[in-house]
Amino acid sequence: MRKSFYAVFGRGQGNNGSSVEREVNDAAQAEAELHTAASEQAEALLDPPEVLADVAVLVVHDPADESLAEQLIDAIKPRLSVPVRTGSLAAEAEQEAKYAEVALLLVSKKLEENWELIEAVAKILPNSLVPILIDEAMGNTKDWMGALAWYISDDLFINFCKPTKDAADWVMSEAVAAKGRAVGAPGRRSFHVFLSHEWGKDKWVHKMAIELALRLRDHDIDVWLDAQQVSGSIHGSMADGIDSSTVFLVLATKGYMEKINKGDRSDNCLKEFQYAGNKRFDSIVVAALEEDMTKAATGWTGRFQLALTRQEPVNLSECSNGTFSDEAIESLANAVCMRIATPKASSDLTPLMRDIYPRLNPCSSEAWAKGKAENFTLGTRSWIIDEFCDWYNKKLSAVFILVGDGGVGKSVIMAELCHRGGALKTNPRSQKDRQPISVAAYHFFRHDDGTAASPAEAILSIAWQLCLTVPHFPEELDQVNFEGLREKTLSDLFKTIIINPATKLGPDQMRQVVVLDALDECSKSDDVLTKVIRTWKDVMPPWLSLVVSTRPEGEIQRGITNNSLDSKVLELKDEENFRDIEKHIEHLLCDMKDTVDQKDVASCAKILSQRSEGLFLWASFLPETLNRMKEEKQGGVLTLQDISHKDAIPNGLGGMFEEYFERLRDKMGGEDAYQSLLTPIVAAREPLSVE
Incomplete structure (x- = not known):
């Protein structure tokens, strides 16, 4: 030519x-x-390698990406000992996947829209999907949507936008690693913890990570550490480690945070962090290695702070001579064990729910509610729970409010209601203890936690929980515009993500309730009362009711009265209330065999219940008070005579607090030091930070 x-x-x-x-x-x-x-x-x-890979590969692509698929096939075919299979239509790809060991998914905008194709392959080869980027516009995995985000939502893709020899080598390396993950690579085992960390200057962080792994092993916690576990493909080893570990542990330093915030996609810390954010978002523990990193509110910034916004770091910053104290290791081990024991929140999520979760970014009251539920004593509060159930079964009204003074035990009752209603998973109890009431969602307001006190965060959390408990709610919620949700007024937010989706569902939904605890601790309780609680019966479908607990504070009490809302008042002097406290105290004393003479337990409980003045919160101070009395006695357990002495244990919360402050004054060495401590606390307009 x-x-x-x-x-x-x-x-x-x-x-x-x-x-x-x-x-x-x-x-x-x-x-x-x-x-x-x-x-x-x-x-x-x-140019073929000396040894051909024995991997049955399926190249999956959207029909629009045919030419790019051919380039990839031409690049890897000489490196394989078996023919390459292809699939661009769902039925065809599903059939081909049955004869393949690894699926290479060519990630493009077109593939993202092709749900059926991705799911057809994923249900056959769920553990051996390798994302191959062929569209630069899809470079940010956080923007992936639908089935693509659900099945391969990680940052460990191979970039084949420029088909070079190196890119082809990476593809083959990951294909072999994926085959190993699917069939169980030799020596692969499960770990309790994947330890993510930077190496630091002169490898100081890495040295501390090694010590940490060894110390945690003493607590029977097996740790995945890069220095010991990486072999072959780095990406494959990291993915394997995170997938086979129950908890993702971040060893937080400024250097690590900078790597995450900088967003360098070639950095392995960022890759681990993002991969774990998708795969282990409900199983992350943060350990702060530097003092500044112990302060989540002020020391964390950028995407690091955003991704870990509700994490409470374990303090490992106080290490002497390059080693951790036993107390610090104990604290970390406890945090890890608690996370291991927590059921996976993502286990039943559909691809659509996985897509909705980061858009709502909801907070959770689960840990707080579980703590309250653990304080519940079986056999108590049945008269209140029965009244709830009677209201629920007779469908008397859309809203029920439990009113009681602070310290009477409302939050414990609400937590128990959530447990019995199936929304809060706690330690197994007798099924006879369960009542026919179903709780769809709950939120516990807390005045000392800005997020938990926010009414907007409560609404977002409830919307997310309704996705988990109400059939077809996620599909209706997916239709709304998620932009600027937290900037909306409470009325608009309530309407957008709860009222509108709920009212579009049919009337044949199972009857359930939403629980709001401690309305008085909400940062804008008047707003919640007027824009959510008062309007609930008019705007919400009849199959979803509302249960609220609150103190009898001015505007709240007037709102209940003026709107004729069903309510139950917990009276401190109620005989049944005193009976419950007596039973609760008796339970406490039975657990203090080394402190209280067990033959006197029933009589002691009766005396102490009267001194409680009807407040369960008072009883929470008892263990510390009784242990101190035993120390002062210097010999023998406490008897009925010791406890019945009129000055032995103060009456009511006022008496408890007065005694506490008197001891604090003596401990501080006098009135001047005592006044200098209390003055700023009393003068502060809001709770002061312990920092």
């Missing part, structure tokens, strides 16, 4: 023929050199 072109071009040029001939010859030579370079590059891509 080139010769004939030259011949035609060279004829009829007259005396200038030789000059033109040289120009054409130079052009032809340059073209030949370019062709040779291109051929060498193609040959390099196709």
Whole structure:
């Protein structure tokens, strides 16, 4: 072709023929050199290795990406000992996947929209999907949507946008690693913890990580650590480690946080962090190695803070001579064990729910509610729970409010209601203890926690829980615009993510309730009362009711009365209330065999219940008070005579607090030091930070 072109071009040029001939010859030579370079590059891509990989590969792509799929196949085919299979239609890909060991998914905008194709392959090869990026616009995995985000929502993709030899090598490396993950690579085992950390200057952080892994092993906690576990593909080893570990432990330093916030996609810390954020978002523990990193509110910034916004770090910053104290390790081990014991929140999530969760970014009252539920004493509060159930079963109204003074035990009752209603998973109890009431969602307001006190966060949390408990609610919620949710007014937010989706569902939904505890501790309780509680019966479907607990504070009490809302008042002097406290105290004393004479337990409980003045909170101070009395007695357990002495244990919360502050004053060495401590606390307009 080139010769004939030259011949035609060279004829009829007259005396200038030789000059033109040289120009054409130079052009032809340059073209030949370019062709040779291109051929060498193609040959390099196709240059087979000495040992062919024994992996049955399926290349999955949207029909629109056919040409790019062919490039990938041409690049990897010479490296395989078996033919490459392809699939671009759901039925075809599902059939081909049955004969494959690894699926290479060519990630593009078109593939993201092709739910059926992704799911057809994923249900056959769920553990051996390898994302291959062929569209630069899809480079940010946080923007992935739908089935793509659900099945391969990680940052460990291979970039094949420029099909070089290195890219082809990476594809093959990950394909082999994926096969190993699917069939169980030799020596692979499960771990309790994946330890993510930077190495730090002179490897100081890495050295501390090694010590940490060894110390946790003493607590029977097996740790995945890069220095010990990485082999073969780095990406594959990291993914394997996170997938086979129950907890993702972040060893937080400023350097680590900077790596996350900088967003360098080649950095392994960021890759681990993002992969774990998708796979282990409900199983993360943070250990702060530097003092500044112990202060989540002020020391954390950027995407690091956003991703870990509700994490409470374990303080490992106080280490002497390059080693951790036993107390610090104990604290970390306890945090890890608690996280291991917590059921996975993501275990039953659909791809759509996985897509909704980061858009809502909801807070959770679960840990707080569990703590309250653990304080519940079986056999108490049945008269209140029965009244709830009677209201629930008779469908008397849309809203029920439990009113009681602070310390009477409302939050424990609400937590128990959530437990009995199936929304709060606590330690197993007798099924006879369960009542026919179903709780769809709950939120516990807390005045000392800005997030938990926020009415907007409560609404977002409830919307997320309704996704988990109400059939088809996620599909309706997915129709709303999630932009700027936290900037909306409470009325708009309530309408957008709860009222509208709920009212679009049919009337045949199972009857359930939403629980709101401690309305008086909400940062804008008047707003919640007027824009949520008062309007609930008019705007919400009849199958979803509301249960609220609160103190009898001015505006709240007037709102209950003026709107004729069903309510139950917990009277401190109620005989049944005193009976419950007596039973609760008796239970406490039975657990203090080394402190209280067990033959006197019933009589002591009766005396102490009267001194409680009807407040369960008073009883929470008893263990410390009784243990101190035993120490002061210097010999023998406490008897009925010790406890019945009128000055032995103060009456009511006022008496307890007075005694506490008197001891604090003595401990501080006098009135002046005592006043200097209390003055700023009393003068503060809001609770002061312990920092």
